[in-house]
Amino acid sequence: MVKRDIHANRIVVKVGTSSLIHPNGAVNLETFDQLAYTLSTLNNQGKQLILVSSGAMGVGLNKMHLKKRPEEIGAQQALSAIGQSELMTLFTQRFNHYLTDIAQVLLTHDIFDYPKSNRSVMDTFNCLLKDNVIPIVNENDTVATDELDHKTTFGDNDQLSAIVASHMNADLLIVLSDIDGFYNHNPHKFADAKMIPTVSNITNDTFTVAGGTGSRFGTGGMQTKLLAAKRMLDENRQMVLANGKDPRIILDILAGRQVGTWFSKVCATS
Ligand SMILES: Nc1ncnc2c1ncn2[C@@H]1O[C@H](COP(=O)(O)OP(=O)(O)O)[C@@H](O)[C@H]1O
Numbered sequence: 103m104v105k106r107d108i109h110a111n112r113i114v115v116k117v118g119t120s121s122l123i124h125p126n127g128a129v130n131l132e133t134f135d136q137l138a139y140t141l142s143t144l145n146n147q148g149k150q151l152i153l154v155s156s157g158a159m160g161v162g163l164n165k166m167h168l169k170k171r172p173e174e175i176g177a178q179q180a181l182s183a184i185g186q187s188e189l190m191t192l193f194t195q196r197f198n199h200y201l202t203d204i205a206q207v208l209l210t211h212d213i214f215d216y217p218k219s220n221r222s223v224m225d226t227f228n229c230l231l232k233d234n235v236i237p238i239v240n241e242n243d244t245v246a247t248d249e250l251d252h253k254t255t256f257g258d259n260d261q262l263s264a265i266v267a268s269h270m271n272a273d274l275l276i277v278l279s280d281i282d283g284f285y286n287h288n289p290h291k292f293a294d295a296k297m298i299p300t301v302s303n304i305t306n307d308t309f310t311v312a313g314g315t316g317s318r319f320g321t322g323g324m325q326t327k328l329l330a331a332k333r334m335l336d337e338n339r340q341m342v343l344a345n346g347k348d349p350r351i352i353l354d355i356l357a358g359r360q361v362g363t364w365f366s367k368v369c370a371t372s
């Protein structure tokens with residue numbers, strides 16, 4: 103089987119709520135553990151890693167014994183604040199087990215648009231990476247709302263991960279979701295949907311087959327993942343969308359194995 107031409111040293115990995123939380127609302131401990139194992143392994147090999155993790159709201163729902171997200175935005179932000187510290191506790195426990203240091207970085211989508219903030223964020227990331235510490239990023243849900251005049255809607259870590267990959271000049275963005283890749287139709291609605299292994303160009307037509315969220319915990323659906331992929335392609339970077347049920351798939355991706363959907367201009371010529 104032909105291998106994908108993927109050479110990446112600086113890698114941003116985004117993991118969605120649907121990979122971290124079971125459909126019954128409980129925390130998926132296996133995913134946390136395998137994510138910590140995989141990223142620690144790569145960190146030990148000298149790769150530079152940034153993890154963008156959703157899940158604050160999902161973990162918060164579980165902690166507060168709630169079955170669904172409240173509608174009011176303030177209540178969602180409160181839940182996210184509860185869940186975020188719990189989320190980091192889970193990561194700290196698992197990464198400690200693999201002797202890897204982590205740090206929490208909370209960002210808004212537009213933070214890079216302000217030169218002073220941009221410099222502080224970049225300095226923080228660069229210092230952490232230099233010290234082999236893995237930054238774990240989430241959107242700062244407490245401040246990220248339209249009401250506060252931010253430019254994007256609340257709760258979209260797919261695009262946040264692309265913004266981070268772009269500003270940190272990452273070679274590769276890996277988006278882990280609850281689906282094997284990008285399909286020609288939403289596979290949860292069309293039984294005959296087929297996965298597309300490689301995408302080298304994203305047009306308006308591509309967006310027409312990308313639907314909304316699949317689980318009751320995810321927020322972005324395929325639309326926001328495609329927007330992230332488009333940004334990566336426009337900047338000549340690569341993105342792989344793959345199933346996060348076993349995060350060790352990241353090792354397969356980096357070995358060039360044909361898993362998930364590979365968004366790359368390189369694949370147009372190979
Ligand atoms: N064309 C498509 N290909 C794959 N998944 C799609 C497509 N259109 C819509 N989806 C939905 O997008 C979901 C993944 O997004 P989401 O639920 O937000 O996950 P995450 O929590 O990982 O961000 C899939 O489970 C699927 O239901």
Ligand SMILES: N[C@@H](CCC(=O)OP(=O)(O)O)C(=O)O
Pocket residue numbers: 117118119120155156157158159160182240241243257258259260319320321322323
């Ligand atoms: N900051 C929110 C992120 C929401 C979000 O983007 O969720 P997902 O679609 O699962 O990546 C949280 O941690 O719940």
